[in-house]
Amino acid sequence: MFEAKFQTFDDASERDKSAARVAALRAELKRRGLTGFVVPRADRQQNEYLPASEERLAWLTGFTGSAGAAVVLADKAAVFVDGRYTVQAESQVDKSVFAIEHLVDTPPNQWLAKNAKAGDRIGYDPWLHTSESVERLKQAAADAGAELVALDGNPIDALWRDRPAPPSGKVVLRDIALAGESASDKLKRVRAELDKAKVDALVVSDPQNVAWTFNIRGSDIAHTPLALAFALIPREGRPRLYVEPGKLDNTTRAALEDIADIRTPDDLTHDLAGLKDKSVRLDQASAVEALSKIVTEHGGKPTRAADPITLMKAVKNHAEISGTRAAHLRDGAAMTRFLAWLDGEALKGKLTEIDAVAALESFRRDTGLLKDVSFPTISGAGPNGAIVHYRVTRESNRKLGMNELFLIDSGAQYEDGTTDITRTIVVGEPSEEMRDRFTRVLKGHIGIATAVYPENTTGAQLDTLARASLWQAGLDFDHGTGHGVGSYLSVHEGPARISKLGHVALRRGMILSNEPGYYKTAAYGIRIENLVLVIAAPEPAGAEKPLNAFETLTLAPIDRRLVDVNMLAAKERHWLDSYHGRVNAEIAPLVDAETRAWLEAATKPL
């Protein structure tokens, strides 16, 4: 059968060990004259996926979700998880040791303000928190009469015997044909931004931004081809790139030395200390407090704001767009093979969520170009589909049931582009309610896909178009409509998004997801996700301002059996038919005859 190589289905929680580990931590804290410690799920660069060596939260608490935190005090402790992870935390966390709190409703700072005692000395690792996070914790500690103390070494690292070694993935140069712009040209543009902002130097702490600027990719992190590296870009003079020497072979090193001084990560502290009297831009989102402290303590003037590279990187150039189109064509063929296969297999009644993940990954591997999945596939049958960030394990694994919905959200990393697609499929016959809900979600999807809007419109202004049809029925979905997507980089990329919080203007060349959904708890989940590219819209006669629109990049059938055609306006129906026409025309030549026959039927006009 099929096999998944980029994703596991084990529950990695070491729940049984957390009581002893917390006891050891408390002893270690006491030894250091502390009464508490804050443990974020974070590394030095605030990555979304962490290297195993940085999974301190999981080590201490047993909780393995992708977002969370813990606070340990002398006599109580809490793990903080958001709504996606409450069920998982219940099973992974030893509740005799930790209370489980809601990361958003009662975040660590609020909990601290209430639970810390006057005189408490609560430690934190300044290499793992942004300054904003430290500010909030400091205020909370002060409210309780306690003190927040920056520590020199992380006490967990002192206790963690079998801690994995930090990753040492090789760094490779990105082909200029794929990058579309040389690193030296990019550096010129970055310096122009520093000039405009009157900043003497930029600390590039987001490894995505390092990768983009220097046209490098790495393999330190699962699902995202990043090297854990920093950079320091002065307004004048040579940039510096901080990376473990072992990650560079001679060719790569030589190429990078053409444009930058290559230094080790340990040199960063030293170099930051040399910025006396300089204004230093630190990225608000990814720069940790330790970086600010070093600059400040040595007489530099740090300003925290968005790293300008984040916006530059989001606007894709011609080569990146061509690459992404090729990636979506390839991925659409793999996805279509998967959907055709699924339609045959699912009705036999034996297929599980894990089988589906493995099959889809195999079809993608068959392309010969799959580097990784862009995130662990969300494969939810029936009620599991209603868990927005569901991740199947051997324990939760469920068969695709008859007359149920199956939601699969997945993506691929190819060298020419990153994909992200969600399809919702019915096995057997949908209920009327399912068709109603699916069609409302589809109308929202089409509302975004066909939107036409003036330049400088933000994602916040468009988000409502994805919801209006659900609102009419008293329904909604509790996540944003879309996120930015990188170019063989992170599948979640800033700064633009389609959400009521998306206050960045959409610019031509940005790639975003379009993924409205609907989730009926304990029953089923629906999501329809394509990636879209911001393009210039054709200019109508008499137009007074430049218009933008979206081009849909993703190519795979949307399940027609779930569409109630009577609910669609003529232009909505036309969109789906013409999208399907395009999918058929582009994908049919890339798949086998059997799949082609299935595709032909799956893309027929409504």
Add this chain to the structure above:
Amino acid sequence: MFEAKFQTFDDASERDKSAARVAALRAELKRRGLTGFVVPRADRQQNEYLPASEERLAWLTGFTGSAGAAVVLADKAAVFVDGRYTVQAESQVDKSVFAIEHLVDTPPNQWLAKNAKAGDRIGYDPWLHTSESVERLKQAAADAGAELVALDGNPIDALWRDRPAPPSGKVVLRDIALAGESASDKLKRVRAELDKAKVDALVVSDPQNVAWTFNIRGSDIAHTPLALAFALIPREGRPRLYVEPGKLDNTTRAALEDIADIRTPDDLTHDLAGLKDKSVRLDQASAVEALSKIVTEHGGKPTRAADPITLMKAVKNHAEISGTRAAHLRDGAAMTRFLAWLDGEALKGKLTEIDAVAALESFRRDTGLLKDVSFPTISGAGPNGAIVHYRVTRESNRKLGMNELFLIDSGAQYEDGTTDITRTIVVGEPSEEMRDRFTRVLKGHIGIATAVYPENTTGAQLDTLARASLWQAGLDFDHGTGHGVGSYLSVHEGPARISKLGHVALRRGMILSNEPGYYKTAAYGIRIENLVLVIAAPEPAGAEKPLNAFETLTLAPIDRRLVDVNMLAAKERHWLDSYHGRVNAEIAPLVDAETRAWLEAATKPL
């Protein structure tokens, strides 16, 4: 013929005197050891309409628009106006004395940073600026090496010989039948808010909030029934109301003394000085710097944030909603008489913009209940309609031309409610383009009127619904879609609005305008404005969250001759037909036979 009593058409600019006045001001500044002075268009309570005694900007510069500022330095001076007023400023301002700058693009602080000299001492009147405004000016002065100096007395007042006396309008009590809640109950709710916010006392500096809380109305300001009064509401103990004694008759005074200590405005400074160690909430939008200074200097702890009354006042109770419905019925009848009359008169070719203003006001006065217009009527024929905040003068007055559009935006103050309505009428035959644009604006209007949305949705989330149809054609309008409206109070009321900046959740009982438009410079303007009330939407079967919707309050025909029915979706057409059916049913019984016949035709289904 008809006469307008609440609005003038004169250009009140004293342009010719400004050179001498500026010279006198410079001499006065020199005498005080200053080299410059900042003149905002503002009074002590940041009112939208100013009493004549507060029109310092107009006195000094000749500019009479409703927003602006000036800065006078030793050797240069500038007047700052926004895009609405550039034409007017060109004619009213003596350009040998003042440069004209853009209030938004190069505001006074930016201009100061560039034009002030090192060592300059620039005065400002701390009673006329909010703290936020002072902060910006201070920073700008510092950037230029200059100093911003708070003055004890306003130097213009020392020079302004024939300065009008401050207003002394009588204060009247608002009938509980109209207010719907007693002042003492309101005060209880305000105190509960202070309790929640852990604030010891609230300074009520917005006279709208004073009027609402104490159930009083005044006549110190044109178009808004306000008394210039402050209040101080402690979390515990009796509130204090600061108002000129001459404004209160014995009955009113006695009634107010039941709930508050009545003091003179001069006592406010003394009482604020008594708040040592207390946390004092100052309204971010309306509290001037002088108030913050007094509190701080006497050991109080001011916090600047939104006055909680602003939100409380925006949510109308049953009595206020009933009153507003009655006001709209009455106003709709007057408006309908006006539209019927206009249709007959305009074709004769002699009618002017001023005639239209006078006629509409007369029809409203005929109700016997008109207290004031709620703002100076915007009456724009042909190209004047494209000037968003056009105010007709005898010089600009234009005849309503054949085959042109005429835009009229007006409102009334009745004791039971405040109205605001815009209609766009064609005289003769519209062009195809006019019908296309009008229909797009109408589709936007209907998009808002028929919106259904979950509780806690903000105006920012709905704004796009008013624009999507214009966007499709590469068009847009450069103002928000809607503002809050008071209950026999200001026609522009916070905190909610329908605009991309409207981040306050819409709550049931709020009244807002729904006024998308389109403006073709030098050609015509289109705006369709009704007031809407946020109500609970009928709950569809299976709804998972409480839904809100808008009830349209305004009742007057929308010009059917401008609608291209082929551009309307079935449900849009249905909305207009059923709105017109309702207008006919409710207004017909209130108007004369001739108007009734016209109304019948004007509200026929499309």
